[in-house]
Amino acid sequence: MTSVVAAGGISVTIRGPVVDESETVLDRLVSDGVPGSLASRNAKLWGPDAAPLAARRLGWLGLPETSRSLAARLAGPAAEARDAGLDRIVLVGAGGPVLAAEAACRTAGAALTVLDTTDPHEVAAVLDEGLDRTFVVVAGESVEADTLRRVFGRTFAESGLRGAEAARRFLVVAPAGSAMERAAHEAGHHFLQSEPDVDGRYGALGAQALVPAALAGVDVHVLLDEAARLAESLRQPYDNPALALGAALGSSALGGRDKLVIADHGSGLAGLAGWAEQLVAGSTGKDGRGLLPVPLEGVDAPGFELTGDLRRVILGRRPDEPGPAREAGVSVAGPLGAQFLLWEYATAVAARVMGVDPFAEPDVGASEESTAALLRSEEGTAPTVVHRAPELVSGAVEVYAPGDLLRGADTLTDALETLLEAVPDHGYLAVLAYLDRLGEAGAAELRPLLAARCARLRKRAAPVTFGWGPRHLHTTGQYHKGGPQNGVFLQITGAVATDVPVPGRPYTLGELQLAQAFGDLRVLRARSRPAVRVHLRDRKEGLAQLAEALA
Missing domain, CATH: 3.40.50.10490 (Glucose-6-phosphate isomerase like protein; domain 1)
Structure with a gap:
């Protein structure tokens, strides 16, 4: 079964069982008057508790x-x-x-x-x-x-x-x-x-x-x-691609499919998936609920397989072309300006369906407060964490883990496989790399390696996400701490060869970065999220070791 909704230069194509589910949710949204209310900036759409903040956060519609x-x-x-x-x-x-x-x-x-x-x-x-x-x-x-x-x-x-x-x-x-x-x-x-x-x-x-x-x-x-052309359709009940996408996202979450695999298939919109990731994760990941976007390198990347609770979204130019796009849960096509407005509107709608406040960030401040506390430490940044003995040392790599999380792991491969085995059913692994996004871009290749190893080890795919630190604190950080209790975390830090002082502050960039990493790690562990830190005493050599351990 296929449903296509197109207007304002955007086409949203929904395929498979999700069509019936999303149409049921769509009908309810229409009967509740959501399209007109949202276009009119009705702050009460997400409930009375959310209304005061929503009243100050709806300017994006204009x-x-x-x-x-x-x-x-x-x-x-x-x-x-x-x-x-x-x-x-x-x-x-x-x-x-x-x-x-x-x-x-x-x-x-x-x-x-x-x-x-x-x-x-x-x-x-x-x-x-x-x-x-x-x-x-x-x-x-x-x-x-x-x-x-x-x-x-x-x-x-x-x-x-x-x-x-x-x-x-x-x-x-x-x-x-x-x-x-x-x-x-x-x-x-x-x-x-x-x-x-x-x-x-x-x-x-x-x-x-x-x-x-x-x-x-x-x-x-x-x-x-581009956005203005789409905006003309946002009051419409059924010829409204943004409302259709929001219904599809919300119905998937209600149905227990809370992972949103996003892959590009020739859209030409570089960076859109990463932007959508921060929007969806930060807006919906709270109160133990949420949709976790899993951006992939492409439709051929490890982790694209549709299994269990996963829902796939394809970003493409022609959603009806042959190949993987035809098998996707949702295909979205259209220009960048319209896509920005489409995803904002759809995410706000999905949050209503899920019963969460899309504008609140109840857990973001926890990591910031933890970081600030570490920077105020008389001894510098987190001496109790810095000087703790690692559970495993392998060449340029040190592995730190709480309790018995990695008990019995004698090699780096053992440690990584043990971590993958700790991912619960319907859970995910998040890689958080506090490294150089430009000079050490190869660190992102750990995501497909871990996804492939997970599929071989567990005989089924589990979502693996990758985020640069501290970027992820502002993108998926809210979901990591406020979303469902099913995440496992691999944090990567690296030795600093040449540091940079921060004028007017009693710390360097390297110290601030480490405090951000430790601050977030403390919050994750305090909320019973299993988290392992891998420290690279030599960044280049350590990344090579990690890749080799997963090969």
Whole structure:
């Protein structure tokens, strides 16, 4: 059975048993008046407890129109940067807007350097290249945004830039009245106000995402036009692809299929899956419920097989073409701007179906508080964790595990297989790599290796996700701690060869990164999530050892 809903340049194709389930949910959504209520920004859609926050978080519905004013607001800083020959745009920040800007630039072929990390190796490499042509966009108020703004400011000064010449190389995009706005004015940076009623997860068409994309050369009016065409259908009951996708996601969760395998099949929309991952996981993963997105390298990647509780979503140009797309639970096709609005709307609808507040982040602050506590330690970062004896040492790799989680594991392969065996039925393994996303990109290859090993070891597939630290804290971190109690975690940290001091702070980037890793590890373990830390005493050699152990 197949159902196709198309409007506004988007096509959503639903196949198989999920058609009947999603149509039942869709009929209920229509009878409840959800399309009209959501388009009218009814904050009560998610219940009375969620209404006060929702009332301040629904501005994303109007962004296809309101964001058109950004061009005029950005004209001054853009002209100043252009006249100064600053054609290398570096975006620092964290969360949804950063991922949206990255997806927009990758899809359009525009050059944008993204730093949403505290890894000193990755940051140092960006600082060492093209500093004389660099213009920095600071998005939001995260610890990454503030820290990297400070690091770039000191680096500009050390290169010989002083006063206004250095200060005007920054454009801060943040809410009015925020600490980041005050810092921008005090330092003499350009400042552009972001929307007060849009949070980061739903801000793909807002200022924090579109400003850096526009500076990098993306025609953001094309994105807004694409979204606006879809917006015309959002009040409709049945010819509404966003509502259909939301019903499919919500019905899958209600049916116990709470893993959302996402694979690209020729969409040309680079980075969309990663952005959708943070949106769906952060919006739905709370109160012991949630949908866990599992982005894969492609339709041929290990883990694509549809088994048990897994639901597949294909991102493609032609959802009806032969091959794996025809077997998928859901196929989605359409341009990037419309996809941003589609997934935001669908996720908000799915959250209503699941009975969760899509805008609350009840568990995100726990890791931040744990990190802050470690940084306040008189002895530095987490001495009790740093100096604990590892359960296993193999070459450049040290393995740390609580209790008897890895009891009996004598080799690195044994340890990894024991961890895979600890994944419960209907559970998942999350790999969290606090490493250099650019220089150590090969770490991501551990995901398919672990998925393939898991399939051989357990005679069935189990979802394996991969996230860079600390990026994942702002993407899937809410789900990891607030979602279903069925996750197992493999955290990877690495030795720092050359550290980077943070001006105005009593710690370096390496110390901050380690505190973020330990802070999150503490929270995971405190919530009875099985978590193992692997530390690479030599990053290159250690990654090679891990790959060899899984080969």
